[in-house]
Amino acid sequence: MSSFFTFLINGISLGSIYAIIALGYTMVYGIAKMLNFAHGDVIMVGSYMVFLSMGSLGLPPVLAVLLAVVVCTVLGITIEKIAYKPLRKASPLAVLITAIGVSYFLQNAALLFFGANTKMFTSVISLPAISLAEGQINITGETQVTIIVCIIIMIGLSLFIKKTKAGQAMLAVSEDKGAAELMGVNVNGTISLTFAIGSALAAVAGVLLCSTYPTLNPYTGSMPGIKAFTAAVFGGIGSIPGAFVGGILLGIIENLSKAYISSQLSDAIVFSVLIIVLLVKPTGILGTKISEKV
Amino acid sequence: MLSVKNLEVHYGMIKAIKDVSFEVNQGEVIALIGANGAGKTTILHTVSGLLQPSRGQVIFEGKDITRIPAHKIVSLGMAHVPEGRRVFSQLTVLENLKLGAYTRKDKGEMEETLKMIYGRFPRLEERKNQIAGTLSGGEQQMLAMGRALMSHPRIILMDEPSMGLSPIFVEEVFKIIRDISATGTTVLLVEQNAKKALTIADRAYVLETGNITLEGEADKLMNDESVKKAYLGE
Ligand SMILES: Nc1ncnc2c1ncn2[C@@H]1O[C@H](COP(=O)(O)OP(=O)(O)OP(=O)(O)O)[C@@H](O)[C@H]1O
Ligand SMILES: [Mg+2]
Numbered sequence: 001m002s003s004f005f006t007f008l009i010n011g012i013s014l015g016s017i018y019a020i021i022a023l024g025y026t027m028v029y030g031i032a033k034m035l036n037f038a039h040g041d042v043i044m045v046g047s048y049m050v051f052l053s054m055g056s057l058g059l060p061p062v063l064a065v066l067l068a069v070v071v072c073t074v075l076g077i078t079i080e081k082i083a084y085k086p087l088r089k090a091s092p093l094a095v096l097i098t099a100i101g102v103s104y105f106l107q108n109a110a111l112l113f114f115g116a117n118t119k120m121f122t123s124v125i126s127l128p129a130i131s132l133a134e135g136q137i138n139i140t141g142e143t144q145v146t147i148i149v150c151i152i153i154m155i156g157l158s159l160f161i162k163k164t165k166a167g168q169a170m171l172a173v174s175e176d177k178g179a180a181e182l183m184g185v186n187v188n189g190t191i192s193l194t195f196a197i198g199s200a201l202a203a204v205a206g207v208l209l210c211s212t213y214p215t216l217n218p219y220t221g222s223m224p225g226i227k228a229f230t231a232a233v234f235g236g237i238g239s240i241p242g243a244f245v246g247g248i249l250l251g252i253i254e255n256l257s258k259a260y261i262s263s264q265l266s267d268a269i270v271f272s273v274l275i276i277v278l279l280v281k282p283t284g285i286l287g288t289k290i291s292e293k294v
Numbered sequence: 295m296l297s298v299k300n301l302e303v304h305y306g307m308i309k310a311i312k313d314v315s316f317e318v319n320q321g322e323v324i325a326l327i328g329a330n331g332a333g334k335t336t337i338l339h340t341v342s343g344l345l346q347p348s349r350g351q352v353i354f355e356g357k358d359i360t361r362i363p364a365h366k367i368v369s370l371g372m373a374h375v376p377e378g379r380r381v382f383s384q385l386t387v388l389e390n391l392k393l394g395a396y397t398r399k400d401k402g403e404m405e406e407t408l409k410m411i412y413g414r415f416p417r418l419e420e421r422k423n424q425i426a427g428t429l430s431g432g433e434q435q436m437l438a439m440g441r442a443l444m445s446h447p448r449i450i451l452m453d454e455p456s457m458g459l460s461p462i463f464v465e466e467v468f469k470i471i472r473d474i475s476a477t478g479t480t481v482l483l484v485e486q487n488a489k490k491a492l493t494i495a496d497r498a499y500v501l502e503t504g505n506i507t508l509e510g511e512a513d514k515l516m517n518d519e520s521v522k523k524a525y526l527g528e
Contacts, residue, residue, distance in 0.1 A: 172382050179380040184368035184397035
């Protein structure tokens with residue numbers, strides 16, 4: 001029983017990371033109607049920033065994380081400006097191929113700058129573990145922080161969208177760009193802001209990921225990126241609560257399958273669950289069908 | 295106040311507007327009538343900046359706004375109620391109205407306008423927390439008009455506000471347009487319902503496949519034989 005609880009908590013923690021990454025996918029999809037496949041690699045860039053600024057520059061963890069957030073935010077805005085904005089009116093396939101291209105570009109740039117060898121990442125979290133049930137259940141500092149950060153981000157983001165003008169403008173743009181423009185909303189600015197937020201969150205996710213699973217190489221972001229994308233679809237692409245629910249569920253399913261079924265098969269199980277959910281409910285758990293406007 | 299000169303608009307290779315010029319003076323209600331596909335919506339979209347013309351100019355209060363993007367034109371004092379209402383269906387009535395005031399800085403003045411709009415559209419106040427997508431068609435039209443008024447425009451463009459509404463709502467819509475005009479706001483109205491439009495308009499322009507073919511005072515046009523035949527069903 002206590003081991004089940006440990007697996008569950010670790011699953012929630014992993015799922016929290018997926019949820020934070022999935023937010024980036026889902027917000028960008030909602031607003032720009034595109035899948036930003038380079039999102040996973042922004043995570044990797046963020047992690048390298050923390051790794052280098054703590055290791056080489058000797059910055060304290062908080063500053064290192066802040067620096068990573070700033071770098072990823074700028075990177076996200078730049079990617080959108082250079083690679084996606086010129087394709088605003090292009091076919092979805094062209095945009096998708098470009099996104100895959102950007103992803104390869106980031107991976108190869110990382111190979112060039114940081115090398116192919118895997119680095120050992122030092123956790124930025126120094127919180128002591130909590131012991132429960134006479135030491136049978138152990139919740140690490142990383143796990144605690146990851147879950148708390150995820151909850152704070154979810155609440156913060158929901159409030160931002162519900163309560164601020166910029167947040168409302170994001171909703172307006174994701175539903176009807178033309179009508180939003182007629183309200184005086186700068187649509188391009190709003191899309192930039194969405195990329196900025198998504199990429200800042202990717203940096204946070206990267207730090208949390210590498211603090212829990214402390215290896216780092218140029219491909220570190222790619223698998224979590226795909227899983228988080230799956231989580232976003234699972235929860236309902238375009239839906240923020242959907243990203244949260246999808247991410248957490250995916251993390252739990254993955255961790256429990258690893259523990260009780262097979263660690264080799266866990267990814268296959270995760271994707272099978274996705275396929276079943278999509279067969280039963282094509283819009284994902286919390287997704288709604290928004291009628292496409294012409 | 296608004297003057298459109300030699301406008302030419304393309305969709306790709308298709309020339310939708312050929313050579314259109316017209317004037318709207320301060321305080322007027324101007325009707326733009328024409329059959330389906332004549333180019334009425336295209337003209338409004340070009341005026342409010344959603345479309346760029348290939349030739350011609352749009353001058354608003356002496357300022358050339360032809361190349362100014364739509365989101366900047368709003369704060370110059372122009373609002374546009376688009377065809378098909380296009381309310382934000384996932385948001386509440388109040389959130390839609392607040393988006394209408396997106397460009398306004400002064401919160402107090404915005405509250406005043408909101409009160410004024412609730413006074414004009416009591417249904418919107420009753421339903422302020424309802425999700426806009428669940429409003430009836432007529433209520434959505436009220437919301438689209440209220441939302442446009444939230445920017446406190448000096449000119450308001452309306453694209454077929456009576457489309458698809460029951461006779462009672464059609465009456466209501468035209469009454470509101472008259473009220474809006476009475477408070478000094480200039481109105482540029484596109485309508486299928488030519489009879490009603492000509493009744494409330496000061497002047498009108500008739501558009502046929504991208505060209506203005508007729509213009510004049512509304513009551514004169516109402517008695518014009520060709521207009522009667524083509525647009526008034528007489
Ligand atoms: N996005 C578009 N792409 C290509 N052609 C378009 C587009 N929008 C409009 N058109 C064409 O431009 C012409 C004018 O269309 P517009 O929508 O301005 O007409 P309208 O007078 O508003 O008609 P309605 O009364 O049906 O609303 C039509 O022939 C239409 O097919
Ligand atoms: Mg039209």
